Amino acid sequence: MPTSYEMPEVLDRREGPHGEVVLRRHGRLLQIIANGCFLMDTSDGRSERLLVDAALDALDGRPRPHLLIGGLGVGFSLAHAAADPRPGRITVVEREHAIVDWHLDGPLSPFSAGALADPRTRIARTDLVAHVRETSATYDALCLDIDNGPGWTVTEGNESLYAPAGLAGCARVLRPGGVLAVWSAQPSPEFEETLRNAGFQQVRTEEIPVARGVPDVVHLAVRPG
Incomplete structure (x- = not known):
């Protein structure tokens, strides 16, 4: 972990259609900052792995499911999904071209663990909100990690x-019986109620303890069959 006196080093800074995206190094950690808002770093990955595991487990043995991962981030979710033999296809939706570039041939490539080269993996360089609204594809699970939570969005429109x-x-x-899994930096009973009111079933929240403060969580819900 970085010590208190270490200053972050900016490795790359890009201006895109959605604002500024920065990759920086702070001690041994790599951090992604969007429009001045901290998104994530390479410190742990437990909650990102839980996001994938909880969605796959909730599918209850469905053969070769098609996963959508919303947000490439530092690559923990994708690497974990690609290391699991269960998914048949993995589609990653990432609107920031800089983040994809940092994984393909930049400092984040070790954290993708070769998952981008997995033949099951496809990258869609587009906005997740637009993709959900416009795509004709269907999925068995949506694993969404594009914000700090339903009540703490990173960009306007999310x-x-x-x-x-x-x-x-x-x-x-989502296909019938498909799973929606949403990462959040804090629990949200209000979002659980919104999920139920939207017709989702088996709504629940799994917590990931953190060193200090409230736990990270994954909100889970199932589309009725």
């Missing part, structure tokens, strides 16, 4: 994903 219309779009692209 909040629509967690509203009734956005959740209806998620249900549209």
